Amino acid sequence: MNHAQPKKVLVAVAWPYAQGSLHLGHMAGAYLPSDIFARFRRSVGDDVLMVSGSDIHGTPITVKADDLGWTPQELVDKYHPEFLTYWKDLDIDWDLFTSTGTDTHKAVVQDFFLTLLENGHLYRDTSEQYFDETAERFLPDRYVEGTCPHCGYVDARGDQCDNCGRTLDPVDLINPRSKLSGATPVMRETEHFYWKLSAFNEPMAEWLSSLKGWRRHVVNFAVGMVDDGLHDRAFTRDLTWGVPLPVDDLGDGKSIYVWWEALMGYVSAAQEWSQIQGRPDAWKQWWHDPDAETYYFIGKDNIPFHAVYWPALIMGHGGLNLPTDVPANQYVTFGGQKASKSRGVGRPLGWYLDRFESDALRYALARSFPESNDTDLxxxxxxxxxxxxxxxxxxxxxxxxxxxxxxxxxxxxxxxxxxxxxxxxxxxxxxxxxxxxxxxxxxxxxxxxxxxxxxxxxxxxxxxxxxxxxxxxxxxxxxxxxxxxxxxxxxxxxxxxxxxxxxxxxxxxxxxxxxxxxxxxxxxxxxxxxxxxxxxxxxxxxxxxxxxxxx
RNA sequence: GGCGGCGUAGCUCAGCCGGUAAGAGCGCUCGACUCAUAAUCGAGAGGUCGGCAGUUCAAGUCUGCCCGCCGCUACCA
CATH class of the missing domain: 1.10.730.10 (Isoleucyl-tRNA Synthetase; Domain 1)
Known part of the structure; x- marks a missing residue:
């Protein structure tokens, strides 16, 4: 079954968010599958480029750092090296595991932004958002808390009420307060770039219907989202911990939304690898050659981003390869519950690495990969x-x-x-x-x-x-x-x-x-x-x- | 609430577009073997495929409803 011609195969793997340790679910969901696939494709003679890195930007990082009295960079400096030990302990063989904090990444993201802007996919608009005057920060939905207008629960978050489960808008909360400082937030006008995602309903629907061999749950989810209608999304955030805009239309204090930026990391990591190889243009073989294949190894919580938003971004940019497959895994559960550090479900990865040989653990996980259903372990x-x-x-x-x-x-x-x-x-x-x-x-x-x-x-x-x-x-x-x-x-x-x-x-x-x-x-x-x-x-x-x- | 999914032997799970007498691994029973980390090989027992109704010549496999469980719900990551 070997190919007559070696193929360029990009194995792109979810970028772990550098604010916490990883657990077995992450390994079974994305990292181990990608390594197995990449090793195999190397064995049959393909040119594999397997990349990922630490996702270091975004509000949750700054908030977690604040909680610890650290800088965001100090937080990253704790977790990025920790990730590297996992790869070593489990024999995950990256071509490059970098981070979103590199100059290359910044350049790629800013260039991507400018291309979208030139192609007419971005526009400016203003909105009102809650602002914490004490913390001097705009508040993402989940950092506004208050009383649920539906059930009266006093600790409801701005995005959702944990008590009655309803989806909320922060402005609906009664007695809103900032999770950062406890202060009562005020509405403040803010201007942002918006992504005309709504324009991609047609092309996305067409592309999704053309896919063959994708896992059913992945396609179902993506098609469902597109059928519901894609809405325009803010492209930037009021945040300094991130990639700054390459234009100064909005003034200071704005960054590109961490999720869009992290997705572009698949391109920037390939470029960084190329530079390290001393062949600065080599990455184009994986991204521009239509014969190249691109696989995204992720958990199912990332399906919206890899099966919908990222393909749409690629279309908006033009010239880059769309995903060949997004073989998203479902979840590994432990005793029937989703692994969760905060809820104490599932042991830390280090516990297993201390007790099992790498191959033995790889075996047990591979036999239980949640490829079509959640799998209990x-x-x-x-x-x-x-x-x-x-x-x-x-x-x-x-x-x-x-x-x-x-x-x-x-x-x-x-x-x-x-x-x-x-x-x-x-x-x-x-x-x-x-x-x-x-x-x-x-x-x-x-x-x-x-x-x-x-x-x-x-x-x-x-x-x-x-x-x-x-x-x-x-x-x-x-x-x-x-x-x-x-x-x-x-x-x-x-x-x-x-x-x-x-x-x-x-x-x-x-x-x-x-x-x-x-x-x-x-x-x-x-x-x-x-x-x-x-x-x-x-x-x-x-x-x-x-x-x-x-x- | 909306969307998606799951419920198949004791356990963990396969069963794509409906069609030979329902599968695998482990566990269990019996037998063989003794090279090997009491490891292996063979045979067998064990399931009304969550429930009810329907479509069909034919349904775990399609439709509806019900029960139970889970996930997602995007201007959080």
């Missing part, structure tokens, strides 16, 4: 996946074959005798496994992909049961050698099939069997394990998880 379930599937089926397969090779052939890959039909059938199965896994990953069915790869391991175990090399070793060493030679081929091939998911241990297996060295990704084909090769030491691939230590 518990610590016991993770341990079960590791112990009873990964260790028992794959780890044990490798271990038993290597052990027998050590015992019967001094750890040297034996010379095969004549191959029986059974040998040839199972050897041919290698290609089928690789093809099946390949098809599944191409269509971003990663959960099925790893399940299929594990089937390959089960088939190899069944083969060993049929061939009983431990019995034939007493009577027929040539047959035993043939069986083990076949089994070693199977293992090497299966390590390739599992490599996007389990890069660390798969690399160790391949290396121990003397498979060809590879730089960043192995070739997606069954390697030949050569007779006479001395196997390198390879202890148990995975340690079993002790359930008692997980409490």
């Amino acid at each position: 518990t610590d016991v379930e993770i341990a079960r996946r590791i112990n009873e599937e990964l260790v028992a089926t794959w780890g044990n397969l490798v271990n038993r074959v290597v052990s027998m090779t050590n015992r019967y052939f001094d750890g040297v890959v034996p010379e095969p005798g004549p191959l029986t039909d059974a040998d040839q059938v199972i050897l041919a199965g290698r290609g089928e496994t690789l093809n099946d896994v390949s098809d599944l990953i191409y269509s971003v069915k990663l959960r099925s992909g790893i399940a299929r790869a594990m089937e390959g391991a089960s088939e190899a175990n069944a083969y060993l049961s049929d061939m009983v090399p431990w019995s034939t070793a007493k009577t027929d060493m040539e047959r035993t050698g043939t069986t083990l030679w076949v089994a070693l081929q199977l293992i090497a091939s299966n390590a390739i099939a599992l490599w996007p998911y389990l890069p660390d241990t798969s690399s160790r297996v391949l290396s121990a069997l003397g498979a060809p060295e590879f730089d960043r990704a192995p070739e997606w084909e069954s390697p030949d394990v050569i007779s006479g090769t001395k196997l390198a030491d390879l202890g148990p691939l995975f340690a079993k998880v002790d359930l008692d230590t997980l409490t």
Whole structure:
């Protein structure tokens, strides 16, 4: 299934907001899927560019920083490095993980703004907004609190009442007060640039109806939004912590709305990567070449931004590639509840990273990716996946074959005798496994992909049961050698099939069997394990998880 | 309130445009094996596919209603 021509593949991943730690849900939702997909596409020879970065602007950052008595930058300086440790601990292999705080990003965003302006998609308008005179800040809806006009709840937020669930407008609140200072906010006129998003109803509807192979929940949601009608949106904010406007029409204190700006980070990150490579124009191959593919790995809460707003921004800008696919994941729940730091649901990521090997955790998560539905995950379930599937089926397969090779052939890959039909059938199965896994990953069915790869391991175990090399070793060493030679081929091939998911241990297996060295990704084909090769030491691939230590 | 989704074996889940006698993994039972991290292989038990009604020659698979659960609700990110 390899492409005749290598493709440019942009793997764009949600920008984590630099005001809090990440949890397993983020990993299962976006970061791990993107890494698996990117590794696979590198293996089949495509030119992959996988980028993301910390989203550092916006009001919530400034508010959180204020709460801590920090500057926004100090907050960013805490979380951005923390994110980097996650990637290292989970083997997330970025081409670039940057932030929205770079000069390149600022330049790209301002240029994007000017292009939209030239293309007539932006206009100026004024509105009245609540202003906190104590904090000297305009207040986003959720930072205005007051009494709900519907149910009388006294702590309703300006965007929604937590008590009765109704959507609110801040001006409807009785006795409004600022969440920042507690002061009573006043209405103040403010001028902003607005984005004529309403003009994109037609083109967006047309584009959405042309999509093929997208996940149903993603398309449904986007189509639903467009059917309801897209409204113009403010493009700028009264905020200094952000990318300033490239025009001075509005005076000081205005920034480009953090969300629009963060989306443009997919372009600026590619450019920054290009500059680092010393090929400043290289990014255009991913963004301007119509043959290039672009995948956005996000959680479902980001669907509006990646399946509607960002495509509309791209259309408004012109010349840039629209998304090939937005394989948004649903949520991982913990004991039936959405992970939430504030509500204490789900453990911090570090807790898992301290207790599980990277590949083991990657395995358990990949088998539970919420690709079509919310998926419930518990610590016991993770341990079960590791112990009873990964260790028992794959780890044990490798271990038993290597052990027998050590015992019967001094750890040297034996010379095969004549191959029986059974040998040839199972050897041919290698290609089928690789093809099946390949098809599944191409269509971003990663959960099925790893399940299929594990089937390959089960088939190899069944083969060993049929061939009983431990019995034939007493009577027929040539047959035993043939069986083990076949089994070693199977293992090497299966390590390739599992490599996007389990890069660390798969690399160790391949290396121990003397498979060809590879730089960043192995070739997606069954390697030949050569007779006479001395196997390198390879202890148990995975340690079993002790359930008692997980409490 | 609006929108979207979910409810299939004990558990976690597959089942695209309706059509061979309802699936997988784990757990459980039985058997085989003993090379291997008591790991593997095989066989089996186990489900009125949330409920009611309807469309159809035929419905987990379409329609309506009901019950239960969840998410989103965009000038918050």
